[in-house]
Amino acid sequence: DKAAIGLIGLGTMGSALALNIADNGYKIAVTNRTVSRVAEFTRDAGDLAKNLVGCDDIASFVASLETPRAIILMVPAGQAFDDQIEALKPFLDQGDTIIDAGNTNFHDTRRRDAALAAEGFRFIGMGVSGGEEGARFGPSIMVGGPVESFTPIEPIIMAIAAKYQGDPCAAHLGPDGAGHFVKTVHNGIEYADMQLIAEVWGILRDGQGKSAAEAGALFDRWNEGDLKSYLVEITGKALGSVDAETGKAMVDIILDRAGQKGTGRWTVIEALGLGQSASTIEAAVGARSWSAVKDVREAGAEILKVTPEGGASVSEEDLAEALLAARILAYAQGFDILTAASETYKWDLDMARVAEIWRAGCIIRSALLDDISAAFRGDMPKGRLILAPAFAKRLIAGSAALRRVVASAAMNGQPTPAFSAALAYFDTMRQARGTTDLVQAQRDFFGAHGFERVDQPGAHHGPWAMNPK
Numbered sequence: 011d012k013a014a015i016g017l018i019g020l021g022t023m024g025s026a027l028a029l030n031i032a033d034n035g036y037k038i039a040v041t042n043r044t045v046s047r048v049a050e051f052t053r054d055a056g057d058l059a060k061n062l063v064g065c066d067d068i069a070s071f072v073a074s075l076e077t078p079r080a081i082i083l084m085v086p087a088g089q090a091f092d093d094q095i096e097a098l099k100p101f102l103d104q105g106d107t108i109i110d111a112g113n114t115n116f117h118d119t120r121r122r123d124a125a126l127a128a129e130g131f132r133f134i135g136m137g138v139s140g141g142e143e144g145a146r147f148g149p150s151i152m153v154g155g156p157v158e159s160f161t162p163i164e165p166i167i168m169a170i171a172a173k174y175q176g177d178p179c180a181a182h183l184g185p186d187g188a189g190h191f192v193k194t195v196h197n198g199i200e201y202a203d204m205q206l207i208a209e210v211w212g213i214l215r216d217g218q219g220k221s222a223a224e225a226g227a228l229f230d231r232w233n234e235g236d237l238k239s240y241l242v243e244i245t246g247k248a249l250g251s252v253d254a255e256t257g258k259a260m261v262d263i264i265l266d267r268a269g270q271k272g273t274g275r276w277t278v279i280e281a282l283g284l285g286q287s288a289s290t291i292e293a294a295v296g297a298r299s300w301s302a303v304k305d306v307r308e309a310g311a312e313i314l315k316v317t318p319e320g321g322a323s324v325s326e327e328d329l330a331e332a333l334l335a336a337r338i339l340a341y342a343q344g345f346d347i348l349t350a351a352s353e354t355y356k357w358d359l360d361m362a363r364v365a366e367i368w369r370a371g372c373i374i375r376s377a378l379l380d381d382i383s384a385a386f387r388g389d390m391p392k393g394r395l396i397l398a399p400a401f402a403k404r405l406i407a408g409s410a411a412l413r414r415v416v417a418s419a420a421m422n423g424q425p426t427p428a429f430s431a432a433l434a435y436f437d438t439m440r441q442a443r444g445t446t447d448l449v450q451a452q453r454d455f456f457g458a459h460g461f462e463r464v465d466q467p468g469a470h471h472g473p474w475a476m477n478p479k
């Protein structure tokens with residue numbers, strides 16, 4: 011009998027996903043560019059090998075699938091993906107479905123969705139979060155594409171997804187690029203949360219002289235409370251880990267230079283394109299770029315010597331409260347991008363459902379998400395999470411600590427780009443009358459752009475205008 015589904019790309023994620031599918035009782039055909047990997051994979055699969063059909067070439071792979079076929083591609087996004095589609099297409103029939111489970115830019119997904127539909131194929135762009143372990147034992151899955159393309163594979167996707175109290179963390183979120191876009195913003199929020207946590211580590215290490223083990227114990231404790239989340243949990247474990255070679259704390263011998271694969275940056279680019287600013291996410295993406303110029307920072311440590319005035323150090327309670335408040339603001343900015351994109355691309359995203367499918371399986375899973383989905387299902391002034399009663403209350407409660415953390419860090423010369431951005435956003439959104447009155451005056455002064463008045467309708471110019479338009 012034939013396989014229910016196929017998968018191409020037996021790398022880290024593809025292998026784990028294939029085993030997950032096999033583990034859920036579905037027969038799955040697999041193949042890989044480097045053919046030797048196929049035999050190795052099926053050999054190491056143990057009992058699950060009975061549900062695996064290892065194929066050494068595309069022709070036998072396609073022939074081993076039930077029709078209409080459903081084929082998951084788990085290869086690097088970009089050219090590799092397009093090449094793989096081209097290699098696959100000659101063997102496919104009309105109505106077969108190609109599923110992109112990689113971290114693809116949603117613009118590519120929209121393009122491919124249109125191109126493949128025109129050729130009679132079905133296409134699904136599916137964001138998968140949770141790393142290798144998630145893929146193997148239950149990821150969060152964000153699906154985009156025609157709903158009729160998703161329906162045939164829905165039982166498999168629901169079976170392999172993470173479960174939150176029995177509810178599968180997978181959903182069809184909208185057409186074309188909706189799934190990949192939501193995954194992108196998920197990763198943007200992930201960047202922000204990671205950066206906020208790293209800034210707390212900086213304050214503990216450089217401001218308070220705490221060891222990695224001490225800081226790790228603090229994160230372990232925090233993970234028992236409101237901050238409970240996967241990222242806080244692994245932070246505690248990572249800080250508590252020791253390097254086998256040197257006996258030193260692992261984190262202390264890791265070079266402070268990070269890479270980025272694109273999704274965080276895409277979030278920021280798309281936010282700006284949509285007229286939004288996810289400033290906390292921007293700060294996190296920027297911090298990774300700054301981390302890359304290690305040589306400049308080393309020179310700066312010599313050349314830009316200052317002795318900050320100093321200021322009161324903050325308590326552990328303040329750090330915890332500030333982290334929670336800033337995390338809420340980062341999520342809120344992420345959801346604002348989703349709201350703007352949903353309107354622009356006519357996706358009709360169900361934000362409550364997005365929050366729900368992030369409650370398990372994915373990297374940003376946290377105790378907050380249940381409350382976020384409840385907020386989206388409840389009364390939310392202006393559609394903004396920060397104005398939802400439950401979150402407004404938490405932000406008000408946490409804002410004093412957030413302020414103390416940012417102020418203390420500034421006075422002590424410690425960079426907190428993400429915390430600072432979160433606080434600035436919070437304070438800006440509390441300001442009914444901002445300072446863009448002056449920006450408007452400047453624009454009218456040099457460019458005769460005109461401005462609106464608070465007391466009269468219509469467009470106006472200031473007394474400086476030489477040639478009012």
Ligand code: NDP
Pocket residue numbers: 018019020021022023024042043044047084085086087089090091093094111112113114138139140141142271
């Ligand atoms: P790996 O590098 O582990 O695996 C890549 C796979 O793609 C291999 O099977 C490789 O085959 C194949 N491949 C590479 N180039 C080509 C090509 N030009 N043509 C055909 N096949 C090719 O990557 P991952 O499994 O980590 O990532 C796969 C996708 O999943 C990416 O889009 C990634 O961003 C995304 N992702 C990764 C996560 C993670 O935590 N790692 C989490 C969520 C998404 P070969 O064996 O021949 O090299």
